[in-house]
Amino acid sequence: MSDENPKPDLPPHPALAALRTNRNFYGRVHGKTLRPAQRRYLSEDLPALRLRGVSIDENPEREKLDLQAALPGDGPLWLEVGFGGGEHMVHMAHANPQVRYIGCEPFVNGVAMALYQLRETPCPNLKLHPGDVRDLFDVLPGTVLGKVFLNYPDPWPKARHHRRRFVTPEHLEPLFRACKPGAEFRVATDIADYARQTLEEVPQAGFVLERDTGEPWADWYSTRYEQKALREGRVPHYRTFRTP
Numbered sequence: 001m002s003d004e005n006p007k008p009d010l011p012p013h014p015a016l017a018a019l020r021t022n023r024n025f026y027g028r029v030h031g032k033t034l035r036p037a038q039r040r041y042l043s044e045d046l047p048a049l050r051l052r053g054v055s056i057d058e059n060p061e062r063e064k065l066d067l068q069a070a071l072p073g074d075g076p077l078w079l080e081v082g083f084g085g086g087e088h089m090v091h092m093a094h095a096n097p098q099v100r101y102i103g104c105e106p107f108v109n110g111v112a113m114a115l116y117q118l119r120e121t122p123c124p125n126l127k128l129h130p131g132d133v134r135d136l137f138d139v140l141p142g143t144v145l146g147k148v149f150l151n152y153p154d155p156w157p158k159a160r161h162h163r164r165r166f167v168t169p170e171h172l173e174p175l176f177r178a179c180k181p182g183a184e185f186r187v188a189t190d191i192a193d194y195a196r197q198t199l200e201e202v203p204q205a206g207f208v209l210e211r212d213t214g215e216p217w218a219d220w221y222s223t224r225y226e227q228k229a230l231r232e233g234r235v236p237h238y239r240t241f242r243t244p
């Protein structure tokens with residue numbers, strides 16, 4: 001994801017400037033070659049659906065976002081970190097129309113999958129940042145988040161890569177600063193060592209563990225990623241943390 005190495009099959013659309021971050025990002029931003037229809041969703045739909053002023057290119061001064069302009073209303077603001085194919089995000093945003101929902105995902109194929117679902121199920125209360133959530137944290141105006149979903153974050157199984165996990169201070173501290181008092185932070189993972197690190201590091205950032213179970217939340221919506229984990233015999237942990 002650098003200027004020197006442009007992804008050749010991304011449509012040359014200014015909306016994709018938002019994919020760029022100047023941070024170290026170790027995950028994948030691109031998978032299989034996008035189908036023509038997916039390229040069309042990115043060209044035609046993403047400009048109206050994405051949050052402006054998040055990427056460093058678009059907002060080099062890192063001015064705070066005008067959330068009222070982007071997501072009008074006074075409903076609670078929810079964030080989904082790494083929405084993958086978008087199944088949980090689209091379901092939740094549609095089921096909670098009073099909520100203002102932001103989804104972040106740097107993997108362009110996942111963004112295209114979400115855009116396909118949003119053609120079928122439009123969600124006027126949803127905005128996407130097709131990039132790194134850390135860029136969003138920079139520009140959120142104060143303590144605004146009422147609920148945050150971290151569903152099956154990248155596991156980074158090798159010990160030398162554990163510091164790349166989301167559940168590290170680099171991510172958790174700005175997340176905590178963006179949460180309102182009493183905000184809910186949900187973490188689902190199927191990786192035992194990720195579950196361990198979550199229990200260690202999330203409270204250190206200030207969150208309080210409220211619920212820790214193998215049963216999903218009542219309003220949970222399973223994703224293909226979770227279904228694969230279940231088929232392969234992995235055991236999900238569903239944890240809820242709260243800010244004081």
Ligand SMILES: C[S@@+](CC[C@H](N)C(=O)[O-])C[C@H]1O[C@@H](n2cnc3c(N)ncnc32)[C@H](O)[C@@H]1O
Pocket residue numbers: 027028081082083084085104105106107110131132133134150151152153154155223224225226
């Ligand atoms: C294992 S997938 C799970 C996808 C989805 N949440 C689900 O449960 O089906 C983790 C996702 O987190 C995304 N991700 C990783 N680092 C991220 C970051 N810094 N900001 C936003 N998303 C990130 C990855 O691109 C990937 O799509």
